[in-house]
Amino acid sequence: MTTSLRFRAAIVSVALFLAFIGIWHLATRGTASVATMSPEYAKLMGATATEGKSAMPGPSEVGAKLWEHLKRPFYDNGPNDKGLGIQLGYSIARVGLGYLLAVMVAIPLGFLIGMSPLISKALDPFIQVLKPISPLAWMPLALYTIKDSGISAIFVIFICSVWPMLLNTAFGVASVRKEWINVARTLEVGTLRRAFTVILPAAAPTILTGMRISIGIAWLVIVAAEMLVGGTGIGYFVWNEWNNLSITNVIIAILLIGIVGMLLDQVLARFTRMVTFPE
Amino acid sequence: MEKGPHPNPLPAIRLRPKAGFGGQKGGARGLTASVEAARMSSEKFISIEGIAKRYPGADGGKIAVFENLWLSMVRGEFVCVIGHSGCGKTTVLNILAGLDEPSDGTVIVDGQAIEGTSLDRAVIFQSHALLPWRTVLGNVAYAVTSKWRNWDRARVKAHAQSFIDLVGLTGAEHKRPSELSGGMKQRVGIARALSITPKIMLMDEPFSALDALTRGTLQDEVRRICLETGQTAFMITHDVDEAIYLADRIFLMTNGPGAVLAEIVENPLPKDRGRFDLHRHPLYYAVRNHVVDFLVSRSKSFAAEVPAHDPRNVPVVRIGRPELVIASVSEAMHEESKQTSWPGQTRPSTSS
Ligand SMILES: Nc1ncnc2c1ncn2[C@@H]1O[C@H](COP(=O)(O)OP(=O)(O)O)[C@@H](O)[C@H]1O
Ligand SMILES: [Mg+2]
Numbered sequence: 058m059t060t061s062l063r064f065r066a067a068i069v070s071v072a073l074f075l076a077f078i079g080i081w082h083l084a085t086r087g088t089a090s091v092a093t094m095s096p097e098y099a100k101l102m103g104a105t106a107t108e109g110k111s112a113m114p115g116p117s118e119v120g121a122k123l124w125e126h127l128k129r130p131f132y133d134n135g136p137n138d139k140g141l142g143i144q145l146g147y148s149i150a151r152v153g154l155g156y157l158l159a160v161m162v163a164i165p166l167g168f169l170i171g172m173s174p175l176i177s178k179a180l181d182p183f184i185q186v187l188k189p190i191s192p193l194a195w196m197p198l199a200l201y202t203i204k205d206s207g208i209s210a211i212f213v214i215f216i217c218s219v220w221p222m223l224l225n226t227a228f229g230v231a232s233v234r235k236e237w238i239n240v241a242r243t244l245e246v247g248t249l250r251r252a253f254t255v256i257l258p259a260a261a262p263t264i265l266t267g268m269r270i271s272i273g274i275a276w277l278v279i280v281a282a283e284m285l286v287g288g289t290g291i292g293y294f295v296w297n298e299w300n301n302l303s304i305t306n307v308i309i310a311i312l313l314i315g316i317v318g319m320l321l322d323q324v325l326a327r328f329t330r331m332v333t334f335p336e
Numbered sequence: 337m338e339k340g341p342h343p344n345p346l347p348a349i350r351l352r353p354k355a356g357f358g359g360q361k362g363g364a365r366g367l368t369a370s371v372e373a374a375r376m377s378s379e380k381f382i383s384i385e386g387i388a389k390r391y392p393g394a395d396g397g398k399i400a401v402f403e404n405l406w407l408s409m410v411r412g413e414f415v416c417v418i419g420h421s422g423c424g425k426t427t428v429l430n431i432l433a434g435l436d437e438p439s440d441g442t443v444i445v446d447g448q449a450i451e452g453t454s455l456d457r458a459v460i461f462q463s464h465a466l467l468p469w470r471t472v473l474g475n476v477a478y479a480v481t482s483k484w485r486n487w488d489r490a491r492v493k494a495h496a497q498s499f500i501d502l503v504g505l506t507g508a509e510h511k512r513p514s515e516l517s518g519g520m521k522q523r524v525g526i527a528r529a530l531s532i533t534p535k536i537m538l539m540d541e542p543f544s545a546l547d548a549l550t551r552g553t554l555q556d557e558v559r560r561i562c563l564e565t566g567q568t569a570f571m572i573t574h575d576v577d578e579a580i581y582l583a584d585r586i587f588l589m590t591n592g593p594g595a596v597l598a599e600i601v602e603n604p605l606p607k608d609r610g611r612f613d614l615h616r617h618p619l620y621y622a623v624r625n626h627v628v629d630f631l632v633s634r635s636k637s638f639a640a641e642v643p644a645h646d647p648r649n650v651p652v653v654r655i656g657r658p659e660l661v662i663a664s665v666s667e668a669m670h671e672e673s674k675q676t677s678w679p680g681q682t683r684p685s686t687s688s
Contacts, residue, residue: 236465239435243453244482244532254478258469334469335514 078116085115114305122305123312137297139289141309145317147289151207151282152275152321155214159271163219164264167226168252171260177227184223192217192278196285206286210279217278218271225267229260261332269325276318291317380444381411381568382432382536386647387441389427401427402595404647405441407587414562414569416579418627419589420635425572426540432570433459433538445536455483458534462541464525466513473509476500476528483532499531500524503557519550526554530561537562539571543578555581556611563607576627580605581614586623588630590638596645598638601627601653622655 114122130142170177192213199209233256241251283292291310298306384407393399401424409415417425430436432443434453442449445457466475476496481487487495500509503523513521522542529537542558543551559582562569573579579586586601604619614620634641 234465236461236463237467239459239461240465240467241482242435243433243455243457243459244479245453245455246482255467258467335512336468 148291155211159219163222170227171230218275221270229263233259265329380408382409383444387438416583423592423595458529460539464521499527
């Protein structure tokens with residue numbers, strides 16, 4: 058029954074995809090009506106004007122270009138012409154670094170907030186004010202103080218991914234079932250051992266959920282951040298290709314951003330499943 | 337039918353039924369004798385001395401769950417506490433466990449005022465409180481490593497396994513709590529509590545979430561283990577039959593707020609009672625009725641009816657043998673038809 062449902066869903070997915078490609082193809086193919094103009098002028102205007110061709114690339118063009126990119130993802134012809142693999146690599150590295158820093162700060166701090174009502178109350182106003190700030194608003198300040206665009210981007214990733222992890226960790230730690238804590242207490246388990254043997258496993262699903270939200274936000278933000286700081290990365294690639302008026306490349310980049318984002322989410326989802334316990 | 341208080345209650349309770357109650361064995365009897373001797377000599381193993389628990393009230397004042405509560409237990413004794421929900425039973429148990437602190441008063445265990453929790457006082461939680469990410473063995477082993485930190489893995493495993501076997505869970509040690517039935521989970525809770533070889537077992541309605549059949553089996557196990565290991569046990573229950581089966585003494589608490597320990601009912605049934613012929617004992621219904629009467633009516637009106645109640649000197653109720661039945665007791669015990677004539681034929685006598 059489940060497999061049959063899956064199978065039917067897959068068929069519908071494929072059908073939707075083909076319909077989308079078909080409509081896209083129809084919408085962007087050349088029209089018959091061609092304006093009459095002098096040959097010199099027509100040459101100047103290009104195929105868009107002379108053959109009634111849409112400015113929007115069709116699926117076949119995007120497919121061909123994508124295949125080109127996939128064949129050599131890591132070429133490097135100078136600052137403005139790098140393979141998509143290299144650009145994605147830069148973005149993933151920045152996200153990874155900023156995210157790792159955020160994990161190292163958010164989880165211990167979240168533990169502290171979750172375990173100590175005093176610290177929780179004391180830090181609450183700061184968190185409430187800092188949390189809603191758009192990560193990109195930090196960019197000028199980061200560029201000014203850090204003076205390195207690459208590190209500034211990492212800082213922006215750090216600041217945007219720290220909040221969901223911090224709040225989820227604090228919440229997960231604070232809401233560990235009282236009876237589990239009491240078990241540890243009646244067994245005279247010390248604070249540190251209790252943190253690792255009871256609180257961490259009990260709060261792990263909540264913490265991982267926060268980490269999953271964070272990686273999603275980090276991946277959203279890196280594209281925007283790289284558009285601002287420039288140089289390398291998939292965000293810069295999108296902006297650069299827009300300046301080159303290569304809509305084909307922009308579409309390919311969008312597709313790849315989506316796929317990488319999905320993969321990052323899947324990895325965290327798998328980790329979440331690993332630490333989730335049935336009750 | 338005797339109406340007034342029993343003229344001389346003490347000899348009456350010391351009477352043992354003639355025969356037929358779970359095959360009397362010397363061992364269990366010996367233990368009863370030692371428990372009674374210890375109680376007589378007022379050698380207190382646990383002594384709760386004037387504890388109170390207050391919470392901030394709605395209008396800035398304090399609401400006392402209970403005030404000036406005194407109770408004591410001797411080594412090896414099994415005590416059940418009965419009272420309506422919210423009267424503070426769990427609070428007393430948590431204070432005894434060291435999980436909660438009294439607003440006033442002290443608790444003395446084995447000659448020392450308690451400070452926080454202790455591995456000597458094991459708790460069996462109502463909701464079993466197993467760690468769901470650990471297996472059965474993992475849960476018991478966690479307790480074992482907490483008590484003996486320098487034991488190696490093999491030793492911890494062997495020790496934990498022996499207690500898993502004791503509660504009849506052999507073969508389920510690698511299951512997770514979510515794969516176990518309610519009764520099996522509670523068995524793990526019992527194994528975990530016993531594995532640290534505590535001096536005192538504290539149980540907060542341990543079987544209330546279980547079906548009758550499982551409850552009966554676990555009552556048998558707990559009773560057997562407590563008798564074998566000479567455990568001192570403090571159990572909260574809502575089940576009057578459970579209290580009569582398990583307890584040496586039953587503590588009756590009035591309704592809260594401001595609950596008091598109203599009476600201590602000494603269980604007149606022989607220590608080697610069996611669960612299946614319990615209700616055939618001539619005193620069974622007298623005890624049961626007394627406790628049920630208390631729960632139904634007197635738990636509410638106690639404070640008004642007994643204004644001079646002295647919390648340091650709580651009346652001990654010793655339920656005597658009904659005089660009318662006594663002549664034909666051996667005969668009546670085997671006649672089902674006469675069972676209904678036992679209840680209500682006697683009234684408990686009260687002495688302080
Ligand atoms: N944290 C708390 N704040 C205020 N009142 C409480 C708190 N905890 C327990 N109580 C009150 O204490 C009383 C006794 O609770 P409890 O010991 O759990 O009762 P029992 O176990 O007999 O049902 C209840 O009336 C409850 O409302
Ligand atoms: Mg309770």
